[in-house]
Amino acid sequence: MNTCALETLSDTLFGILYETLLLNRKPSTYGATLLKQQVSKSVTDNEPLRFLLPAFPCKSISPEKCLSHRLDMAEWIAVKKIVSTIRTIEALYEPGVEFIIFSDFHTFSKYISVEPTRYYDYRKDLEAIVREFNCEGALHVKSLSDYEDFATYADDEQIEVLRTRYGDGAYENTLASMIATDSDTHKKYTALKKFMRDDQKLLIEGLSKTQRNNRVAEIARGMMIQGVALDRFLCKVFPLHIRLSIHHHPDDSAKHTVQFFDRGTFKTPWHNCMTFVASTGKYRAEKLRLAALREADSHSVIAPVYFDNRQWLLLDLPVSRPNAKEALKHITFSLRKSNCGLLIESADQGLDVSVFDNTAISHLLNEFGILIFRGFRPFADIDSLESWYSQRGDFLKWSFGATHIVKAEREGDSYSSSVTSEEALPFHWDMVSPPPYMGIDQSTHPYHTYTPKEFLLYCKSNETLEGGLSTLIDCTMAPLTLHGKTRKALRETTLSYRTRFSYFGGVERTYPLLMEAPGTKKEVLRWWQIWDEENHPGSVQFNYSRISQSSTYEDMTALELDLTEIATQSANHFTVEFKTGDITLINNHTMLHGRTAFKGHRELWRIQLQPEHRAKPQ
Known part of the structure; x- marks a missing residue:
């Protein structure tokens, strides 16, 4: 790669970091210049972008802050943001990313009043989320105990080992005078006291005012001393990593501020x-x-x-x-x-x-x-169901009307379609294959003009003897579980699907495997699972796929196996057994659905909503 191409790639990666993860800085400041240099060096050396984020110690001890001591949606959203950034970089940059979350629990354990068992529960949950995103190859959770200097010490000993081996004695000895004379140190000390007074509120409220003040002052000074020791340790072990922080740092700082939530707010998941x-x-x-x-x-x-x-x-x-x-x-x-x-x-x-x-x-x-x-009041008939659901939009009209009664129903000795049989159904989205009479021409009708945003399934009755589970794929999660290179390859691949006409089908339709869901910035998987004579002999209705365009894939059979593995990962796939009276709404742009085979009676009423910008029949 020539110098110009390297510079262009570096600039692109630099922009991605500020767009997706970091607090923006003015281009001419030291912090922004340093980050650009760090990215450029990695690109020039053809090395992974290496990041270090000291964070995710454990949930706060305060019951007024968090739902429990266990990890929850706050951490999930934060990790998702990191993973999303990693995937975007992987798609563009071959060496990829090495991202270390360094838990600082043991650094401050003496001062935050959290038992080690809670930390280990939290870390276990955090590692489980990383596995859920299938990102263990790029995103790693570490702590002091993972390194030789601390591996043989108990949890309550590591804080003192860090201070003894990596602490700055001069800083510790002069901290009191610095608090009194240096405005920046005093500001940091005061802010930390205020924060920890709130964090430890329930533990210190039984103390006298003087005792509370002394305890909070001790905590603040101790955490400042430990913070310096941790910095010295991290600089030794990770000298070339791009140093990230969950704290708001000025533009001239070498630490780059991560924003997990809304721009301009600096909140941590664990508080x-x-x-x-x-x-x-x-x-x-x-x-x-x-x-x-x-x-x-x-x-x-x-x-x-x-x-x-x-x-x-x-x-x-x-x-x-x-x-x-x-x-x-x-x-x-x-x-x-x-x-x-x-x-x-x-x-x-x-x-x-x-x-x-x-x-x-x-x-x-x-x-x-x-x-x-x-468990809500059931609908007595189709008219009452349609009356309620019509408040959400206009209905998609089929030749048989708006409401499709989905139940096993023979016409003579056979079923008219796979949907009205007892057999399993492939993963798909509704209106993947509209019938010819709807006049949908993909050359003039974009996906969003004829594909329902949502649909309703009302379970009128479910008396199945076995099977009949609805199978569901979270299509927003699926792309995040993929390495960026794989995601890029799927994004650039389109498949064509065909099936004979029953009440749907009859015309070949073509879609990219990954696309942006209309009205959102969410990338989603769009896939109609192959259902052919070889894999599902004896089925009522077969559907077939072929690769229409791809710079990566040539073998449809191999690609189908890959797609099946992706879609059915535990992070993306789950099943639901509908109960009589269930009212289910499904986002047709962000989900795929199918069905397992069943025996017995199962009756669903289905209504699909017209798209907001509907296509006019040709």
């Missing part, structure tokens, strides 16, 4: 919880006590969402009508995956699903992909 505001579709990083105060002062309900047997995040739900606030308090929320599959359960079977604000439903569906309302 906050995440609230999804359903009225706006945005997350809010905040202390738990502030979330409770918001509920008391506003027309909304704050409800916990559970995942993996613990509180995972909070929902801020707008109250849509009088008396709805009390009703919403008796609904439970849980996720099937870290960020997908929201189950909404009512203990009152007389409660109408219209208790939920329509805008809130849209934002929840956009974020979590699928909403399952369970």
Whole structure:
């Protein structure tokens, strides 16, 4: 690669870091210039971009800040942001990224009052998230105990070993006078005292005022001394890594500030919880006590969402009508995956699903992909279902009408289509293969003009003897589990699909494997699983795929195996067994769905919404 190409690549990678992960700095400042030099050196040497982030020690001891001592959605979102940056760089830069999260728990363990068992639970959860994103090759979690100087010491000894071996004696001896005379040191000391007074509030509230002040002062001085020791250790072990920080540093600092959440806010996952505001579709990083105060002062309900047997995040739900606030308090929320599959359960079977604000439903569906309302008042007939769902938009009209009754139904000795049989269905999205009579011409009708944004499945009854699970793929998660090079290759690959006409199909349709979901910045997987005579003999309806365009793939069989492996990874795939009365909304742009074979009676009513910018038939 010539000098000009190297400079262009360096500039591109430099821009990605500020666009996706770091706080922007003025180009002429020392910090920005240093980062550019660090990136350029790695590119010139054809070495991975190496980053070091001291962070993720453990959850705060304060019950007023976090949902529990376990990792939750706050950390998941933060790690997702790191992974997203890594994947973007991998797609452009062959050597890729080596990113180290260095847990500083043992650095400050004496002062934060958290038991080591909580740290190990937290670290285990953090490593599990890295595995969930399939990013172990680039993203590593480390701590003092992973290095020779500390490996033989107990948890409570490592803090003193760090101070003894790497501490700055001169700094420690002069710290008191520096606090008194140096404005920057005094400012840092005062801010740290204030922060730790809040963090340790419940532990020190029984002390006298003087004792509280002395304890907080001791903590602040101790943490400043330990911070210097940690810096010296990290400089020795990672001298060439790009040093990141979760603290706000000035433009002339050699440490580059990471922003996990909204621009301009410097909040850490381990001192906050995440609230999804359903009225706006945005997350809010905040202390738990502030979330409770918001509920008391506003027309909304704050409800916990559970995942993996613990509180995972909070929902801020707008109250849509009088008396709805009390009703919403008796609904439970849980996720099937870290960020997908929201189950909404009512203990009152007389409660109408219209208790939920329509805008809130849209934002929840956009974020979590699928909403399952369970235990709500059932719909007596199709007219009442259509009356409620029509509030969300116009219906897609098929030759048989808007509502498709999906149940096993023979016509003579056979089934008319795979959908109305008892057999399994391949992964797909709705309207992947519209029938000819709809007049959809892909040369003039873009994907977003004829593909429903969402659809409804109402489980009228489910009396299956076996099987009949709905199989689901989170298509926003799937690209993040891929190495950037693989993602780039799939992004540049288009497949053509065909099937005979039943009530759908009849014309070959072509789509890229990865695309941006309409109305979002989310990259999603679009894939119709092959269902042919070789792999599914005896099926009612077969569908076939071919590679239409790709600079990487030539063998459709091999590519299909890769796609199947990607889609069915545990991070991306889950199943749902619908119960009678379930009202399920599925985001058609961000999910794929299928079905396992079944025996017995299973009846679903399906309605799809017209796209907002619908295609006019040709």
